[in-house]
Amino acid sequence: MNAYLSIDDVGITFQTEKGSFRALDHVNLKVEKGEFISIIGHSGCGKSTILNIVAGLLQATEGGVLLENREVDSPGPDRAVVFQNHSLLPWLSVYDNIKLAVDKVHGKTKSKEERHAWIMHNLQLVRMDHAKDKTPNEISGGMKQRVGIARALAMEPKVLLLDEPFGALDALTRAHLQDSLLEIQRRLGNTVMMITHDVDEAVLLSDRIVMMSNGPAASIAQILKVDLPHPRRRVELADDAQYNHYRAEVLRFLHGHAPASAAA
Template sequence: MEKYVAVESVSQVFDTAHGPFTALNNINLAIRKGEFVSLIGHSGCGKSTLLNLIAGLNKPSSGVLICDQREIAGPGPDRAMVFQNHSLLPWYTCFQNVYLAVERVFGASETKARLRERTAAALELVDLAHASSKYPREISGGMKQRVGIARALAIEPKVLLMDEPLAPWMR
């Protein structure tokens, strides 16, 4: 099987007040389509940094990242990220937070009714249909995280990146 996600000689150096900080150094990783991979390591070892690079949220200091035979040059709907923090817009309801992503990805090709169906199905999948009209301030931390998961799944990404998605539930 051919590699679907490739991390080739990737390094990430951040400029800090105390000089350069190397978060990742010469990382190589190949993931095949359909594989489930977990990154395990101590706090601060670069797991989130690597996920952010694969998501296209940051560019590496050196090396190359590839997804589906194309270089990752920025974020895209083929890769969805579930963050450690829920990253919900507080002025939007749970439904609206998921719908926003769905509309961005499918708005040009699907009807508004289909976009609403897709959003409702994603909230149902994470058992939050009952909370669709609630705002983030009105739900628990675990529920907020599930809204983030619903948002990621609703856009049907080819790669789902999850940065400690269960951490709020495990505290």
């Protein structure tokens, strides 16, 4: 039986002024429908490169990506990306930022009334319906990321791709958004692939954690299955032995694979 999302023997080489740079080498990963996958590793290990290949923003030099047995070779609404930078259009309201995406994806399949209801539904999912008429410069960084997630969900993607979406936020806001993402993913059953540097975030959110070797020619070094029951509550998990075991496993991996410059 084929996986829902399949990364098959992917490698990529970039041409630079100093010659060829091998970023990824023989990356293989099977993701099932509804899984939450985190990719973690040191800077320069190719995490975002993998995500961009799955998004269709980069083309692999070798190998490829299949989503429901169809080759991924360009961007598409079946894969929505949320970056660390929210990328909202500052001259549009919160509502209109989402409307732009909804009209593009659902303009021919939903009526005007249905699109409005769908926009409001997704704003309610991230608890931002109260701010629908505000512009991005009138809301906080965490609220902007909520809108970015709502915009991505409104596209009804098969795979939600998150590139360190909470990396620029303060610890408390980050925790609130992680909890919201857990709740949304549990309710909707989205297939999620997230890049992170945060060990606790990876363990809290993930079904599996993909740990990358250092670049150049980075590959998957280890995959850790996180067998914690849902719903997951961070306060209860703080003293949970299994949670702390998974956390220690990831920390041991990262410490053991620290770049030479960091270990010096």
